[in-house]
Amino acid sequence: MVDLNRSHLQRDSTGVVPEVDYFQRRIYKEGFAPDGAEVRRRLRRYYWPYHDRLKEALQDREVKVLFDCHSLSRIGPPGAPDRLQWRKDIVLGNNGDGNGEREDSRGTITCAPETLLMMKEVLEESGFSVSINHPYAGGFITTHYGEELFSKGKMAVQIEINQSLYMDHTNPGLRMDMVSDVSRRLGQALREIARRL
Numbered sequence: 001m002v003d004l005n006r007s008h009l010q011r012d013s014t015g016v017v018p019e020v021d022y023f024q025r026r027i028y029k030e031g032f033a034p035d036g037a038e039v040r041r042r043l044r045r046y047y048w049p050y051h052d053r054l055k056e057a058l059q060d061r062e063v064k065v066l067f068d069c070h071s072l073s074r075i076g077p078p079g080a081p082d083r084l085q086w087r088k089d090i091v092l093g094n095n096g097d098g099n100g101e102r103e104d105s106r107g108t109i110t111c112a113p114e115t116l117l118m119m120k121e122v123l124e125e126s127g128f129s130v131s132i133n134h135p136y137a138g139g140f141i142t143t144h145y146g147e148e149l150f151s152k153g154k155m156a157v158q159i160e161i162n163q164s165l166y167m168d169h170t171n172p173g174l175r176m177d178m179v180s181d182v183s184r185r186l187g188q189a190l191r192e193i194a195r196r197l
Contacts, residue, residue, distance in 0.1 A: 001027060002046045005070070005139040014079070017042055022077040058145060064197070066149060066156040068141045074164035082135035089128040089165055092116055093138035093158035095146065100132050110138060110146025111155035119157065119193050126189040136160055161186075 006016040013019045017039045019027055028034075034042065057063060072091065076082035097103040100113035120130045138146065138158040146156030163169075166178045 002042045004047060004050050005068070005141050007140050007144070008043055008047060010140075011039070016047065020079075022073075022079040024079055054141070054145070058149065064154050066142070066145055066154075068139070068156060068158045070136075070139075070158065070160050071163050072136070072160045074162055074169060076135060080135055085135075087135070087162055088131040089162045090123050090130045091134065091136055091158075091160035091162075092119055092123075092130060092132050093136050093142060093160070094133065094156075095138040095143050096133055098132055098134060103137075106137060107143075108147045108150065110142055110150050111157050115155065115197070116157065118196055122189050122192050122196070125192075126185045128185070128189075 001018065003016055003018055006018075008016050010016050017034055019033050021027060058066060072087060074087060076085045076087060078084075092100075094100050094109045094111040094113075094116050095103075095106050096109040096113065096116075100109065100111070100116035102109050116132060120132060123130045136158065138156070142156045142158040149156050161182075165182045166174060168175050168178075
């Protein structure tokens with residue numbers, strides 16, 4: 001396993017090659033955690049090719065927005081900032097505060113607040129509940145690439161999609177009827193966002 005949304009320098013138990021998940025469960029059996037050589041091999045094989053391709057794509061003058069998409073559990077796990085709290089359907093992140101404005105402790109935002117608020121409005125019109133920068137304001141990919149993009153008049157936005165929109169928590173696995181509905185509504189919302197941009 002390699003977490004592409006971490007700095008290659010983050011080598012702790014939740015770093016680029018994590019050893020525990022958000023529930024603090026060990027990923028590897030005792031004695032099977034990857035050593036330094038294996039971590040370096042995984043970075044060469046998976047991490048660097050991904051980030052090299054991403055950098056290449058972002059150099060394209062036609063690319064205006066980086067959407068960094070993730071899923072999140074319906075309730076914050078023990079290791080999350082919103083531990084045991086119910087989560088919104090969609091979390092938009094630009095490395096700012098709850099209104100998308102710059103927050104000194106976080107540094108540069110990656111998308112204009114008014115644009116983020118517009119995205120929130122469109123998603124809400126599509127029937128989603130939406131949070132801005134809570135519980136996540138943007139991970140490594142959004143912040144690492146977003147600062148440069150924003151300085152060039154482009155943007156990066158992290159989008160977390162609640163797993164309860166497409167999975168049944170009582171019987172883990174995808175519910176294709178739910179996937180179809182969410183895909184349709186998200187597709188419509190993203191087309192409207194693109195039109196407004």
